[in-house]
Amino acid sequence: xxxxxxxxxxxxxSAVARELSRxxxxxxxxxxxEDVCSGTSKANSGIVHxxxxxxxxxxKAALNLSGSRMxxxxxxxxxIPYRKNGSLIVCTNKEALPQLEALLExxxxxxxxxxxxxxxxxxxxxxxxxADGVVAAIFAxxxxxxxxFELTLGLAENAAINGAEFEFNSRVTNIQKENDYFIITTxxxxxxxxxxxxxxxxxADEVHxxxxxxxxxxxxxxxxxxxxxxSAGSHTNKTIFQLPDKMGKGVLVTPTVHxxxxxxxxxxxIDDKExxxxxxxxxxxxxxxxxxxxxxxPLRQVITSFAGLRAHEAGDDFIIQEAKDVKGLIDTxxxxxxxxxxxxxxxxMVTKMICDVLKPAEKTDFIPGRKGITRLFELSxxxxxxxxxxxxxxxxxxxxxxTVSEGEIREAIHRPLGAKSLDxxxxxxxxxxxxxxxxxxxxxxxxxxxRELGMSMLDITKCGGDSKLVFNYNKDNL
Amino acid sequence: MKTYDLxxxxxxxxxxxxxxxxxxxxxxxxxxIERDKELGxxxxxxxxxxxxxxxxxxxxxxxEYAERYxxxxxxxxxxxxxxxxxxxxxxxxVITLVGKESGLLRICAKSIILAMGCRERPRGALNIPGxxxxxxxxxxxxxxxxxxxxxxxxxxxxxxxxxxxGLIMARRMTLEGAxxxxxxxxxxxxxxxxxxIVQCLDDFSIPLKLxxxxxxxxxxxxxxxxxxxxxxxxxxxxxxxxxxxxCDTLLLSVGLIPENELSQEMGVEINTVxxxxxxxxxxxxxxxxxxxxxxxxxxxxxxxxxxxxAAAAGKSAARYLKDxxxxxxxxxxIRMIPGSGVRYTVPNVIYPKNMxxxxxxxxxxxxxxxxxxxSVYANGEKISRRKRAxxxxxxxxxxxxxxxxxxxxxxxxxxVIKVEEG
Numbered sequence: 001x002x003x004x005x006x007x008x009x010x011x012x013x014s015a016v017a018r019e020l021s022r023x024x025x026x027x028x029x030x031x032x033x034e035d036v037c038s039g040t041s042k043a044n045s046g047i048v049h050x051x052x053x054x055x056x057x058x059x060k061a062a063l064n065l066s067g068s069r070m071x072x073x074x075x076x077x078x079x080i081p082y083r084k085n086g087s088l089i090v091c092t093n094k095e096a097l098p099q100l101e102a103l104l105e106x107x108x109x110x111x112x113x114x115x116x117x118x119x120x121x122x123x124x125x126x127x128x129x130x131a132d133g134v135v136a137a138i139f140a141x142x143x144x145x146x147x148x149f150e151l152t153l154g155l156a157e158n159a160a161i162n163g164a165e166f167e168f169n170s171r172v173t174n175i176q177k178e179n180d181y182f183i184i185t186t187x188x189x190x191x192x193x194x195x196x197x198x199x200x201x202x203x204a205d206e207v208h209x210x211x212x213x214x215x216x217x218x219x220x221x222x223x224x225x226x227x228x229x230x231s232a233g234s235h236t237n238k239t240i241f242q243l244p245d246k247m248g249k250g251v252l253v254t255p256t257v258h259x260x261x262x263x264x265x266x267x268x269x270i271d272d273k274e275x276x277x278x279x280x281x282x283x284x285x286x287x288x289x290x291x292x293x294x295x296x297x298p299l300r301q302v303i304t305s306f307a308g309l310r311a312h313e314a315g316d317d318f319i320i321q322e323a324k325d326v327k328g329l330i331d332t333x334x335x336x337x338x339x340x341x342x343x344x345x346x347x348x349m350v351t352k353m354i355c356d357v358l359k360p361a362e363k364t365d366f367i368p369g370r371k372g373i374t375r376l377f378e379l380s381x382x383x384x385x386x387x388x389x390x391x392x393x394x395x396x397x398x399x400x401x402x403t404v405s406e407g408e409i410r411e412a413i414h415r416p417l418g419a420k421s422l423d424x425x426x427x428x429x430x431x432x433x434x435x436x437x438x439x440x441x442x443x444x445x446x447x448x449x450x451r452e453l454g455m456s457m458l459d460i461t462k463c464g465g466d467s468k469l470v471f472n473y474n475k476d477n478l
Numbered sequence: 479m480k481t482y483d484l485x486x487x488x489x490x491x492x493x494x495x496x497x498x499x500x501x502x503x504x505x506x507x508x509x510x511i512e513r514d515k516e517l518g519x520x521x522x523x524x525x526x527x528x529x530x531x532x533x534x535x536x537x538x539x540x541x542e543y544a545e546r547y548x549x550x551x552x553x554x555x556x557x558x559x560x561x562x563x564x565x566x567x568x569x570x571x572v573i574t575l576v577g578k579e580s581g582l583l584r585i586c587a588k589s590i591i592l593a594m595g596c597r598e599r600p601r602g603a604l605n606i607p608g609x610x611x612x613x614x615x616x617x618x619x620x621x622x623x624x625x626x627x628x629x630x631x632x633x634x635x636x637x638x639x640x641x642x643x644g645l646i647m648a649r650r651m652t653l654e655g656a657x658x659x660x661x662x663x664x665x666x667x668x669x670x671x672x673x674x675i676v677q678c679l680d681d682f683s684i685p686l687k688l689x690x691x692x693x694x695x696x697x698x699x700x701x702x703x704x705x706x707x708x709x710x711x712x713x714x715x716x717x718x719x720x721x722x723x724x725c726d727t728l729l730l731s732v733g734l735i736p737e738n739e740l741s742q743e744m745g746v747e748i749n750t751v752x753x754x755x756x757x758x759x760x761x762x763x764x765x766x767x768x769x770x771x772x773x774x775x776x777x778x779x780x781x782x783x784x785x786x787x788a789a790a791a792g793k794s795a796a797r798y799l800k801d802x803x804x805x806x807x808x809x810x811x812i813r814m815i816p817g818s819g820v821r822y823t824v825p826n827v828i829y830p831k832n833m834x835x836x837x838x839x840x841x842x843x844x845x846x847x848x849x850x851x852x853s854v855y856a857n858g859e860k861i862s863r864r865k866r867a868x869x870x871x872x873x874x875x876x877x878x879x880x881x882x883x884x885x886x887x888x889x890x891x892x893x894v895i896k897v898e899e900g
Contacts, residue, residue: 226605227602274698276609276610276698277607277608277609277694277695278607278608279607280607280693282607283605283607302602302603302605303600303602303603304600304601304602305602305605305607306610377565381574381582384576384582385581385582385583388576388581388582389581392578392579392581393578395576395577395578395579395580395581395582396561396577396578397513397563397576400513400563403565406578435597435600436597436598436600437600437601437602438600438619439597439598439600439615439616439618439619440597440619442615442619443619443622443623443626443627447627457627457629458629461612461699462611462612462699463612463699464699465699466699466700467611467612467699467700468612468700469612469613469631470623470629470630470631471629471630471631471632471633471726472629472630473628473629473630474624474628474629474630474654475654475655476630476655477630477633477654477655477656478654478655
């Protein structure tokens with residue numbers, strides 16, 4: 001019998017698991033995919049929102065602000081790359097200046113620090129590539145950028161270090177409430193748990209509806225993005241949002257914490273909850289809209305495009321509460337933007353709700369920190385040299401675009417919740433994330449996975465399931 | 479810090495031929511740096527034949543061609559490092575490198591030959607919409623998996639792009655029992671050599687669809703199929719021409735990009751058309767004593783020409799090391815201008831005093847030309863005209879300039895190479 005079972009190992013589930021792991025609780029995290037960070041958490045803007053535009057009085061507004069305030073210390077504690085680069089919300093139309101003023105007021109009411117409206121001249125001094133049509137902007141100094149993979153991994157790994165059990169490839173198919181516990185059935189079997197946290201992302205409605213009579217419905221909302229080469233990464237310094245207008249919300253242009261440039265997302269409602277495909281229309285839309293905020297975006301430097309789904313709920317606010325008719329089921333439903341920013345605060349909020357019921361004792365041996373994977377090429381020459389002299393695998397460069405060594409890939413495989421697939425390696429080390437998009441390193445990473453995990457090459461996947469990379473040995477088809 | 483007269487970055491066909499040539503021209507203190515576990519570069523995975531017809535007057539496979547040069551390197555006792563990657567080159571020619579055996583170290587070079595080759599354009603650069611399942615490989619990655627690792631990455635294959643590696647892989651996958659359903663090419667002509675179209679597609683009845691591209695990719699885990707469409711003259715898909723083709727593998731052969739990240743970081747100026755450095759008649763970049771050759775300079779079709787070009791770079795580096803005053807004589811520069819029908823030229827500038835007796839100028843045309851002339855104009859005046867039966871964008875062209883012709887011109891400032899109708 002587990003005390004708490006968390007369904008979903010995205011950023012919310014992982015944040016909840018990590019907070020709960022401070023207490024003497026038996027924790028289980030069930031994840032339908034082969035790795036943490038496999039759904040909404042892996043494909044989003046990677047923005048730590050300042051909280052300017054959240055509707056006052058909503059959970060989104062409150063949790064955005066507290067999440068944003070927690071992020072810097074958390075990133076330090078969990079060794080996650082994070083940069084408070086500040087954001088600009090640009091206004092491209094003089095007639096829209098009253099809306100910009102109103103947004104500033106809203107942001108101030110939300111409690112966001114340091115907000116001010118700046119003139120076109122001040123914008124240009126911050127961002128030389130600002131579009132010609134920009135007349136003014138809100139400057140939000142607390143806006144930031146973070147790596148969504150590493151945030152999720154950091155939280156999940158730390159939870160695992162502190163005793164949370166993670167079960168992968170475990171899709172929940174049924175939840176049954178007994179008197180004072182749940183029976184949760186997955187495609188691997190059934191477990192019992194006193195409480196359940198529903199952190200199932202776009203599937204949170206289905207998980208809720210398995211056991212509650214008060215049905216909810218989520219809308220999968222797709223966003224397409226472009227990722228540009230690092231050579232384009234300094235095209236902007238801050239995250240550039242557009243003031244929403246009658247043409248829509250606009251798209252953002254941002255550097256990523258690893259030095260790429262990213263533009264997107266779109267917002268298209270779709271029925272398929274696995275529909276993470278990009279579309280010509282959406283990609284064209286991004287190209288058209290992005291230029292309103294930033295000019296001369298070097299689109300020839302695009303290295304990949306991708307899509308993510310966000311879990312949109314009609315009320316447009318997070319639903320974080322105990323299900324009204326199911327005691328012990330804590331829902332986190334409709335966690336779309338600013339979900340990544342809010343996740344640490346959601347973790348704290350849900351933990352408090354659980355502690356109020358289970359009243360667990362705090363652990364005395366909780367380990368708050370986590371050491372990230374060595375990032376060889378962020379070290380000084382002397383440090384790198386020392387590391388390589390001690391372990392030659394750090395001198396064997398596998399991914400040449402991102403300069404990732406064999407040593408780092410081995411770390412990614414052998415650490416808690418280690419990587420099992422090409423994408424798992426990519427998200428942990430950035431091998432394959434660069435301009436050649438794994439053309440060079442894929443066979444070499446496969447070879448390392450094979451050796452380190454004792455797998456057959458034929459079983460190595462891109463991202464679990466049936467995503468196999470090679471089918472057979474030569475001559476087998478003849 | 480250890481100092482070398484010449485450091486060659488890359489031990490593929492360009493690096494090998496450059497090293498041999500530099501040694502034959504009297505340079506003893508050479509280091510060649512290769513990141514893979516053996517010398518030869520991409521030749522090692524090119525197990526088909528057709529290499530060496532110009533250089534050795536016989537048909538060799540890629541590994542055999544490489545071996546000829548590796549044998550020369552060993553005979554000439556040229557020092558090289560394997561499993562070693564160059565991380566950084568400073569403008570002062572201090573090179574930072576790292577390797578499993580060599581560790582992390584810095585060395586100093588009096589001259590450098592850039593011979594890093596090129597990489598394949600990935601799917602992302604094309605912005606093909608759709609899912610991102612397993613089963614999408616660049617043709618060269620698939621070639622490595624099949625030819626060097628011994629694994630088959632697919633059974634039912636569509637190939638996008640008709641570059642030479644894609645054509646070669648169409649045949650290779652077929653020979654290993656896969657079904658190659660179609661090769662789609664966006665342009666109205668193939669990007670590969672005519673002989674490869676014949677020997678790799680026609681001989682195996684694999685259809686080549688020109689003016690076609692992939693507009694959608696299906697399959698959430700492993701690739702399930704692609705949608706092809708015909709494209710109009712603007713390169714955009716034409717509505718109503720969509721055709722779904724089920725397949726588990728999509729190979730991309732959609733262009734090669736010279737790997738000039740190192741060069742750019744050290745301040746080498748790049749030609750935006752080729753993606754390679756701007757060079758003079760000695761294949762020297764804007765940085766004195768830094769030369770470039772092979773696919774890092776501009777993408778070649780035939781390794782034989784890579785070897786020729788690299789030998790010229792090796793000779794230039796040797797001359798630079800012996801007497802760099804000559805090289806610094808930059809008087810009377812002639813700018814090479816690609817005229818109508820010509821996409822680019824290598825070199826981009828000629829200093830007549832430094833010319834060898836004959837200078838090979840390599841270029842590519844921008845379309846298919848039949849029965850046309852390649853003309854050279856010096857300051858607007860036609861100085862030569864050569865008839866060509868056919869010229870193709872997929873096949874590199876060359877003309878030879880003679881030193882006596884160039885030096886006799888009165889202060890020419892510009893040489894324009896253009897294609898003219900018959």
